[in-house]
Amino acid sequence: MSPQLINYLVVGATFALYIWIAVKSRAGSTGEFYVAGKGVHPVLNGMATGADWMSAASFISMAGMIAMKGYDASVFVMGWTGGYCLLAMLLAPYLRKYGKFTVPAFIGDRYYSDAARIVAVICLIIASLTYVIGQMKGIGVTFSRFFEMSYENGLFVGMFIVFIYAVWGGMKGITYTQIAQYCVLIFAYTVPAVFISLQLTGNPLPQLGLGGQMNDGSGLYFLDKLNKTLLDLGFGEYTARQGSMQNIFLYTLCLMIGTAGLPHVITRFFTVPKVKDARSSVGWSLVFIAILYTTAPAVGAMARFNLMETIKPTSGPNAGEWIKYEDRPEWFKKWEATKLLQFEDKNGDGRIQYLKDAAQNEMVKVDNDIMVLANPEIAHLSPWVIALVAAGAIAAALSTAAGLLLAISSSISHDLLKGIFAKNMSDKNELLAGRIAMGGAIIVAGYFGLNPPGFAAQVVALAFGLAASSIFPALMMGIFFKRINKAGAIAGMLSGIGVTMLYIFWFKGWFFVPGTEMAKDVVENWLFGISPEAFGPIGALVNFAVAFAVSSVTPPPPEHIQHLVEDIRVPGVVKRK
Amino acid sequence: MNNDAQAYWKANIRLVLGCLAVWFFISYGCGILFAAPLNSIRLGGYPLGFWFAQQGSIYGFVALVFIYAWRMNQLDKKFGVQED
Structure with a gap:
């Protein structure tokens, strides 16, 4: 069989599986469309979250960044996992208790303000849309490399598949396809890693192989040998830090806070039956994510060595x-x-x-x-393994794109339409609006995939900076600090985003238009050596400070809001006299 | 809030702060701030600081989330605030 035919067979089989699942799990109500009827088992939700979270960037790009940067790429390894601790302890169980469909809905209710809800919707759409563009590009690149198909046609196939199962099944369909996609992508990632680790170190577990001895009988440790090879050619030591410590520190923090504040991830924990399930489900998500994230450093180092x-x-x-x-x-x-x-x-x-x-x-x-x-x-592996990697890369991109598209469409149909501008809409019409918004979002994402803006890479920095400086602080303060009121929250969100965007635009150009940057994006110009990508935590700090200051000089939130906060702080029902 | 609910919330905050202290120590502490000195200690072929940054901190995160969930479920029962 030719390698080309094998690629078609393997990827075609996965597509058939996704569509079959979609047909079996059609969403019949808004509850099923937005949160899968809140009936997803916590372990299965963990798998779905794993696929939702691990994007084309995690699957395709991360190990490459680790290979090229060594220790300094730990930023991504820790940053994209450690955020789940914040999510588990500070957000997920409380937002599940609150029990509605979207993240902006919580912000709107908690700060008793449509304006706050709209600010949250805008942050959500910018952050999610920039992310979707990256996934669409990932699908196009994979198709063009493995199928001798044009980039455009690859993109259309991807759009078509997502359209079928996301529009049809909503969160319910997306959840069960994501579970299947997780299995495909983790298998595709670990199988080659196991073979390569065996070849180089004789240890089938890449996590151990990376710290093991070379298989060539020399008794040298693999990492020592890699360090020596790189030092001989003038490169920096693989396992030692090259960049500045404060930038690595803040960049990691930015990715962690941003991870916890990304709405498409938070929403996944709205789909489990209980508060207790939300807590454990974050743990399961992290287990499934950790399998890939602890393998990636081995894949990176061994690829660099080879x-x-x-x-x-x-x-x-x-x-x-x-x-x-x-x-x-x-x-x-x-x-x-x-x-x-x-x-x-x-x-x-x-x-x-x-x-x-x-x-x-x-x-x-x-x-x-x-x-x-x-x-x-x-590593000279079989064509079947190569086809598997192609299917895995496509699964990673499709599953993340679907989660993001759902976040976008529900913020439009549920927050903007049903919540603010068309309050009397029936459940049936809202479901229809959700499907139309989803279709629209796919077309917009496809357009940007076909005409990728030159600044696509920079915008990802904006997505994490935005989530870290606006959404995460607003949610956390809403749960942990009863005294934060409407004026404080809105002023905080706006100043947090404002400072972060200002700093990013200063070095990357206003709205990323080339040539309009105020200073060259080099370490000498950065404030305290902080790169624009790492600025999110400073924006978050500004958000917290402004929200506290403004809230302290304005009246406290009304009594029913204080009760709302008391209610979400406990899993059970609060008894009030 | 009545006294029980307040006590529950206090216990929760204490637990979260404890977990986050460990969270900070294994990632920002061992993986970044003290990574260079830790690298002189070896764990098999791994320099220890590098191991924390690319392996150990993740194992720690997973353990932390489950410990938190387990302890919170105990607190729920102790204060009688669990669901159903």
């Missing part, structure tokens, strides 16, 4: 020699064709030099995204 070994082997007949360009392996040629890997023979010797020093380095481009997708080929 890449260096290919270019300058340390053993075998050509030990110590740079590889001849004409002898480069097949995967190298394939990725050169995509321009994600580029070689330039600067000294004209016909060999590939890969060095830290930019004047001598001939690997002029090594894109992060190559590492995971090319990994099975670099």
